Amino acid sequence: MIKKGITGCVLCITMIAMGQQRDTLYVRSIDDVVSVAKQEARFYKVIQPTEQDKVVLVEDYLLNDQLIARGRAHKKTEQIIYTGERSFYNREGNKQGSYVYNEAGVCQSITSYHPISGQVYTLSLLDDKPDSGDIYDLGAVVTYKDGQEQQRVVFFQNTDKVNSITTKGKVTYFDQKANKVGEFTYTFVDGKIHPIDGEHFEYDDGVISTMERYKKGKRIYQANYDTKVKDKQLLKREVFYTDEVVSEKKMYYYNGALRVKEYYIPNQYSHELVKSDYYADDGKYIGSFDHKAQDGTEVTLYPGLVIKHITTYDHGVMLKKTSFLKDYGKRYEDVIYYKLSEVDYVRGVGKFYDSKGKLISKVAYKNGVPWQGITYVFDEGKLVESPYANGVIEGEQKTFLNYQVEPLISQRNIYKGGVLRFEKWYEQGELVQEVEYAIEDTPSVVEEMISSGKKYITYKDGLPYQGIESTEELTHIQEDVYRKGKRIETIYKAYNRLVFAKEYFLDDSKVRRIFYDESGSEVVSYTAQFERLEGSYSYTDNEGKKYSATFKKGYLVSGEVLYNYIEEDGQDDLHYIYVKRDGNQVTIKLKDIEQNQWVSEETVVTEDFVDSDVPVLSMPIDAQFLYFDSEYRFLFAD
Numbered sequence: 001m002i003k004k005g006i007t008g009c010v011l012c013i014t015m016i017a018m019g020q021q022r023d024t025l026y027v028r029s030i031d032d033v034v035s036v037a038k039q040e041a042r043f044y045k046v047i048q049p050t051e052q053d054k055v056v057l058v059e060d061y062l063l064n065d066q067l068i069a070r071g072r073a074h075k076k077t078e079q080i081i082y083t084g085e086r087s088f089y090n091r092e093g094n095k096q097g098s099y100v101y102n103e104a105g106v107c108q109s110i111t112s113y114h115p116i117s118g119q120v121y122t123l124s125l126l127d128d129k130p131d132s133g134d135i136y137d138l139g140a141v142v143t144y145k146d147g148q149e150q151q152r153v154v155f156f157q158n159t160d161k162v163n164s165i166t167t168k169g170k171v172t173y174f175d176q177k178a179n180k181v182g183e184f185t186y187t188f189v190d191g192k193i194h195p196i197d198g199e200h201f202e203y204d205d206g207v208i209s210t211m212e213r214y215k216k217g218k219r220i221y222q223a224n225y226d227t228k229v230k231d232k233q234l235l236k237r238e239v240f241y242t243d244e245v246v247s248e249k250k251m252y253y254y255n256g257a258l259r260v261k262e263y264y265i266p267n268q269y270s271h272e273l274v275k276s277d278y279y280a281d282d283g284k285y286i287g288s289f290d291h292k293a294q295d296g297t298e299v300t301l302y303p304g305l306v307i308k309h310i311t312t313y314d315h316g317v318m319l320k321k322t323s324f325l326k327d328y329g330k331r332y333e334d335v336i337y338y339k340l341s342e343v344d345y346v347r348g349v350g351k352f353y354d355s356k357g358k359l360i361s362k363v364a365y366k367n368g369v370p371w372q373g374i375t376y377v378f379d380e381g382k383l384v385e386s387p388y389a390n391g392v393i394e395g396e397q398k399t400f401l402n403y404q405v406e407p408l409i410s411q412r413n414i415y416k417g418g419v420l421r422f423e424k425w426y427e428q429g430e431l432v433q434e435v436e437y438a439i440e441d442t443p444s445v446v447e448e449m450i451s452s453g454k455k456y457i458t459y460k461d462g463l464p465y466q467g468i469e470s471t472e473e474l475t476h477i478q479e480d481v482y483r484k485g486k487r488i489e490t491i492y493k494a495y496n497r498l499v500f501a502k503e504y505f506l507d508d509s510k511v512r513r514i515f516y517d518e519s520g521s522e523v524v525s526y527t528a529q530f531e532r533l534e535g536s537y538s539y540t541d542n543e544g545k546k547y548s549a550t551f552k553k554g555y556l557v558s559g560e561v562l563y564n565y566i567e568e569d570g571q572d573d574l575h576y577i578y579v580k581r582d583g584n585q586v587t588i589k590l591k592d593i594e595q596n597q598w599v600s601e602e603t604v605v606t607e608d609f610v611d612s613d614v615p616v617l618s619m620p621i622d623a624q625f626l627y628f629d630s631e632y633r634f635l636f637a638d
Helices: 446-451
Strands: 010-012 023-027 043-049 055-062 067-076 079-089 095-101 107-113 120-126 129-137 140-145 148-155 162-167 170-174 180-189 192-204 207-215 218-225 235-242 245-252 258-266 271-279 285-290 295-302 306-314 317-328 335-344 349-353 359-366 369-379 382-389 395-401 408-416 419-427 430-437 457-460 463-472 477-483 486-493 499-505 510-516 522-529 532-540 546-552 555-566 574-582 585-592 597-605
Touching (some): 055 079, 107 129, 170 192, 245 271, 285 306, 317 369, 335 359, 349 369, 430 463, 532 555
Parallel strands (some): 430 457
Antiparallel strands (some): 023 043, 043 055, 055 067, 067 079, 120 129, 129 140, 140 148, 148 162, 162 170, 170 180, 180 192, 192 207, 207 218, 218 235, 235 245, 245 258, 271 285, 306 317, 317 335, 349 359, 359 369, 395 408, 408 419, 419 430, 457 463, 477 486, 499 510, 510 522, 522 532, 532 546, 546 555, 585 597
16 A cells, blocks of 8 residues: 555545535545445545645545545645645554655655564655665565665565565575575566576465576476475475476375376477386385386375375286275274275286275186176275176175265165166165166066156166156256156256256247245246247246246247346446336336346337347347346356
């Protein structure tokens, strides 16, 4: 705020009276003088007379009545010319700086304060620009001499401890104990610093987060550190460069141990990974992988940097794979981690273990796939138990949640003759949906299942054919009803099982939609063809007011309708439009939703349903733009 105030010492007031009374002016910024409506303002000025003739006291406030600035000014026609000292205040009401003006309203000097140490800095101005002295602004003290910046001292956030000192051609960095940690030389080109030699540092909450090393203007090294560890410096990653191209990377575990070393070669885009050396978190070497030849040992990790798989290849052919399970106990901090399986594809043997290391299953493998026995696979929090016979799944495949603490079934798949016949889904252990996959010449019992109230569905040629298919979306549950391969209805439910919308499919392009409130009463209904409103529309708002209309190809024929409108020059200013057509008379009103008030209204006379001279009537209305009181009104929006 202090630096911004160097300019604008003379304020032109065009929208307030200059009498001897107290005046209030609402403005968008502290040095703005254009009066705006209160709801559009961020600040307001209070201008009142003093004991001196033609001298007024000008005070600037936030809308919450917090004082920001105070100073005296000469009062002239449509002008306020500051004179003497104009003080600025922080949120606590403490003085944080001031400007000093001469009788002509020209700013002569700026006084600023360090918010922690309280040290006072004074900067003199010449021709409204910094000349000589010091100024504290935005966490730094800048020193000027003869109009040129000489030095910039940056402090650690919310402290009076020096983080860096920038002088002409050099930046020096310090830690919070005032120890020098590094420096680099630079040139200044096009308003930007270009390092030449030395080390450049970046900090996060007072801790070094990144260090870059330069030599002869080229970056040769970069290190990233774990800023969550305050008492010691732990590496997260190191990158080595040759001629500004990545040549090597080192990544680290959370304990600071080397995790992987990667080697790169230049390519037409930038660089290409060719080899990786892997290590365990105790420093033990695991193996290396040639990415071009797909040869050697490759390691993949879980989030949290613990090993998920160790896989050995011979030129693209998988030889051995060891998988580890990472899950959580009753508390998130209780991590469960152990070796789940070890498969030797050369010998054709797979072994599966429990959390105590006990062998629970031994499976024969043939041609790289399970052949006989029960496999256990863990991924994304789910454990899948699959029975194999002669190379295919046969019988019941089970999927569990919370397997390590209290196993909870989430899905059962039934395979017959190696073919999936049934899928069953569970919530909290209770069956919520079953799907039967129809096989030609095999009797289907789906009709009996549907009639008994269960949600079954059959598929034909891989597509839904008969029954109800349920899908869980992020905000709701969608149930699609099929009859002989055609979707005839879709029901939308909240997760509390209340129906909030329905769709009825009248043909391939025409749909009837109805939205409901929490009591089950209809809120809005309409018909759309290719998403253009067609036919009848009705809406009852939350105050009981009813709207009804008739549309043809998206154009209003008669009645009244509400729909959303977003100004092209202000995407955040959401309004809705009310349009009423009664014969050849059309009433159009625009309402600001946030302010809950009408902002414009007009009536036009036209016999045309499509009128290019009236913007609202020049384009058809799509169903997605209808406005109505429901949190789901954008359900069908693109």
